[in-house]
Amino acid sequence: MADSVFSKLFEKIGTLIGRDPNEPHRPFSLQEVQQILHQHHDALLELYGVPIEELRARQLRQRILEDTSSAGNSLCNPHTTERVFAGDWAIFTPLPPTASGIADYAAELAPSLASRLNAIYIIADDAPTPEHFGFPFERLSEWKSNQERDRATPRLYHLGNSHIHEYILQEAMQQPGVVVLHDWVLHHLFEQTMLRRSDSDTFRKLAVEHHGPLGEVIADLAERELSGDAFRFGLPMTAPALQNAKAVIVHSFESMYRVRDLLPDIPVQRIPLQYSRSTDCEETNASDVRKRLGMHPDRLIFVALGLATVQKRLDSLISTLAAIKEQIPPFELWVVGELPDSLGLRELTIESGLANHMHVTGRVDMNTFQAFIDHSDVVVNLRFPSAGESSATLIRAMGAGKPCVVFDSGSALDYPGDSLVRIPIEISSHAGLANALRSLACDENARQQTGSAAANHIAKWHAVDQCADAYANFMLSVTTERDEPSR
The missing domain is CATH 3.40.50.2000 (Glycogen Phosphorylase B;)
Known part of the structure; x- marks a missing residue:
């Protein structure tokens, strides 16, 4: 769907600003394309982004209705009341005080997970030191210095669409684990990670592999710092991040269906975002x-x-x-x-x-x-x-x-x-x-x-305990499946 949309978007550019009557067939330069995108960003989103999002919403609403109306369907009851122990895990995630909603999420979930699995949290080498966290954590280089422990411990990756997840993306693409996919679109992460390292060849290769000829156009724009949000949100770059995933956890029906459609052979579990109040309301007036x-x-x-x-x-x-x-x-x-x-x-x-x-x-x-x-x-x-x-x-x-x-x-x-x-x-x-x-x-x-x-x-x-139970059960099922002898 995205390919056809953005092909039409490029065609529409000429209509929006008008072509030079003396050169009606002259292709636009990359700089002209970027200028047009900046000038008409909202118009382009409204012309193409809104109808497509509305179509997705109609399709999503129908799929949710069909799934949740099926008798006995687990989607009607996403939480579990069974308490299990999921073993030892290395959880790769940012933690507070890193300014990140995912950091806050992982820290809030940690106390409930503590009675359900043995977790050590892996943060980036350059991340600020976690404050008042209360659970074991190590920096990436420290963790990887013990290769035997690293190879033996199953991994959980909290992956989001920002540069602070660069080390997590690299690890997830190299060593299999369970990926918690917080954002379906990861284009910004790939662009920031690879182009910041001047690795435009890898970015181009992945863009072409997963998005075809349009991916090559976008890679050209990105390399020249000309790409805009219309392209980034339209080309999610999700598949390469999940290519080594043993399983995927998501928080919404939309992300669950997208992962299933993209990678039907990978187990995917929807676990709602937990809710836990950050503080009791002590003041009553x-x-x-x-x-x-x-x-x-x-x-x-x-x-x-x-x-x-x-x-x-x-x-x-x-x-x-x-x-x-x-x-x-x-x-x-x-x-x-x-x-x-x-x-x-x-x-x-x-x-x-x-x-x-x-x-x-x-x-x-x-x-x-x-x-x-x-x-x-x-x-x-x-x-x-x-x-x-x-x-x-x-x-x-x-x-x-x-x-x-x-x-x-x-x-x-x-x-x-x-x-x-x-x-x-x-x-x-x-x-x-x-x-x-x-x-x-x-x-x-x-x-x-x-x-x-x-x-x-x-x-x-x-409820946070329900979400923690769902995490532990799913993580245990993944490691159990891994340990079963092949037949």
Whole structure:
């Protein structure tokens, strides 16, 4: 599907800006292509990305419905109540204080895994030293210095789409193990890892091997630092990362089906993201907590959680709130995370007349992060295009009983319709977002009902001990299968 889409995308480039009438057949240079992509990024996404994502969502929704409606299907009951011991494992993952959601995830899961397997955690040689972790860890070079132990210990790889996973990608491609695939799209990781090492030949080889002629075009763009997100998200580069995988763990139905379709012979298990509160709510007076956090005690609080990126569509949120601000109660918008200047969102806030409404916290500790969730009214969690990730911040917000607004696609389809407010994917138009925010802002009962349904669902399916049981059972099955004599 991606090949045909991007072939059409290249054809559309000429239509968007018009060809030179004196040279109608002249091919565009790579620099011209990049300039056009920057100028028309949103238009190209809307023309091709949105319809394809909507088609995927329809197909995904149907597959989930068929699977979960089958009698006795394990997808209806993804957790297990059986306690097993999975043996010794080396878990390759970033850990806090590395600024990574996957680092936080692995650290939160560690206490529950501790009674189910013997784990030693392997971090990068240049990673910051884990703080208050409480479980054994070693740096990569230290771990690999004992070759006998290294060969004898099964491996679990937490793999995500950022450069901090470079050492994990290299190990996973060299030595078989169980891969926890946090992001379906790994193009950014491969590009950053290989081109940073000036290994463009390997990047080109893998791109061509897994994406054909279009992969060669993208490799050319990447090598010259001309590639854009439209290409990166369209060409996931997932297969080479999983070529040595003994098994794969994913967090969403979407990723599970994609792995099955791509590599049907590799076992894949969907284990939902666990939910565990980072802190108990010790302060009971909401006004006092809001005052401490800097929130207005009586205004409606919208929050966007985590590092702001283009994909989180904060520009859409700001523009929409500006358009409806006279139609809803007095409000504040809090960005609980970092807001890069390169996004131009502070300027947009001023232009939109929301300068006195928006506040940015920067990166905060987990207790403060949880407090902002607990004392918000509406959480907006938009992601497009998506790398196929399941949002840990969304799980936190739902678990805390907050109504969340999401795009109707990808991992958002894992959750019941009454537990979220799902809207169509929009780029230039914000009608769906405006309707959702206006309805929630003006209807406290709707907020409470949606939040309650969210909290109930997360409590039932995302409890950390259930997730740890699922990990241990699946990891044990993989090592047992490995140890069985061949027939």
